[in-house]
Amino acid sequence: RYHRSYGHVTEDCVHIKDAIKIMIQKGYARKYVKDGERETHEAQMAIEAPTTEEEDNRAPVPTAFAISRLEDFLPPPDADEEGL
Template identity: 70%
Template structure:
């Protein structure tokens, strides 16, 4: 499947987008931390 190869190449290609990666990683980490602090089911309710 050439489409999958192209997609992977496109993802690996932008190495200059370091700033974007630095912004995305902490954001994803913050969202994960948020899930830990805010459980889907509050036992007090």
């Protein structure tokens, strides 16, 4: 809904791209890879993702998320009037 309402293009959304990359790296994309088809680099990464035990043995990676413009995540004040 956010992407349609504000003219924000999903394909250009850095947050979505980052979330997809993380899911691929953690192996959540396995169910989207068809058997017998040539695998892309991302699909191969998903298949070879570390197991939970291997993840537990890794050093933590510092991660920071920030909302630089709060108005990007809030509906406009007149959204209720327009039925959005």
